Amino acid sequence: xxxxxxxxxxxxxxxxxxxxxxxxxxxxxxxxxxxxxxxxxxxxxxxxxxxxxxxxxxxxxxxxxxxxxxxxxxxxxxxxxxxxxxxxxxxxxxxxxxxxxxxxxxxxxxxxxxxxxxxxxxxxxxxxxxxxxxxxxxxxxxxxxxxxxxxxxxxxxxxxxxxxxxxxxxxxxxxxxxxxxxxxxxxxxxxxxxxxxxxxxxxxxx
Amino acid sequence: xxxxxxxxxxxxxxxxxxxxxxxxxxxxxxxxxxxxxxxxxxxxxxxxxxxxxxxxxxxxxxxxxxxxx
Numbered sequence: 001x002x003x004x005x006x007x008x009x010x011x012x013x014x015x016x017x018x019x020x021x022x023x024x025x026x027x028x029x030x031x032x033x034x035x036x037x038x039x040x041x042x043x044x045x046x047x048x049x050x051x052x053x054x055x056x057x058x059x060x061x062x063x064x065x066x067x068x069x070x071x072x073x074x075x076x077x078x079x080x081x082x083x084x085x086x087x088x089x090x091x092x093x094x095x096x097x098x099x100x101x102x103x104x105x106x107x108x109x110x111x112x113x114x115x116x117x118x119x120x121x122x123x124x125x126x127x128x129x130x131x132x133x134x135x136x137x138x139x140x141x142x143x144x145x146x147x148x149x150x151x152x153x154x155x156x157x158x159x160x161x162x163x164x165x166x167x168x169x170x171x172x173x174x175x176x177x178x179x180x181x182x183x184x185x186x187x188x189x190x191x192x193x194x195x196x197x198x199x200x201x202x203x204x205x206x
Numbered sequence: 207x208x209x210x211x212x213x214x215x216x217x218x219x220x221x222x223x224x225x226x227x228x229x230x231x232x233x234x235x236x237x238x239x240x241x242x243x244x245x246x247x248x249x250x251x252x253x254x255x256x257x258x259x260x261x262x263x264x265x266x267x268x269x270x271x272x273x274x275x
Binding site: 117121122128129133142144170173 | 242244272
């Protein structure tokens with residue numbers, strides 16, 4: 001058996017203890033959410049709360065962190081299994097349900113930071129508006145504009161107080177064409193990195 | 207005399223008394239349905255686009271929420 005001491009080596013002396021205490025919510029476990037969750041779990045976030053109502057399909061495998069053998073499984077359960085295969089020490093709460101204004105507090109109220117990782121724009125808007133209304137002091141990190149390939153220098157972080165939007169805020173999905181793996185992963189990892197940055201800053205502020 | 211203005215995403219627009227958030231979207235030809243809007247740092251709820259006034263010299267930020275994830 002591996003011990004936590006053996007597993008968590010070569011970590012940042014100041015930031016890592018902060019991340020270990022942190023609780024991060026991820027709304028959506030698709031292209032964005034699966035990449036965000038895996039990066040945050042590798043980085044050493046202590047607890048992740050992930051919600052998504054969907055199951056893995058074959059067409060998700062072009063960009064989402066699942067395997068062929070996980071097709072038809074609920075995404076949150078497949079993702080939890082994948083995370084536990086490389087980090088057995090993380091605390092995971094996985095909810096296979098649709099996020100609504102009514103269950104937002106129950107699901108994510110204990111989180112230090114919420115990351116919006118939905119596909120649909122109206123869901124993104126619902127989550128961001130409701131979160132900022134209920135928790136004006138807690139950061140929410142959304143994504144907008146991830147489609148296509150190339151021109152990735154147009155992807156940036158828009159910082160609006162406690163609301164952060166990552167993406168090019170321009171690129172639309174073309175009918176029948178999925179987002180493509182690298183650009184989704186770039187945005188997802190910018191979201192994940194920003195969460196790490198905000199947590200470290202929050203804590204050092206006291 | 208200096209013409210009164212306000213800005214939307216750093217674009218200067220002529221300001222007049224009685225402008226509301228919805229007018230700013232029209233002036234910018236923003237047709238997106240899903241948006242995040244801040245006026246001078248304050249988040250504006252969707253239900254309030256028609257009733258929230260834009261003060262002179264206001265800084266309006268509009269971000270499109272685009273599907274994909």
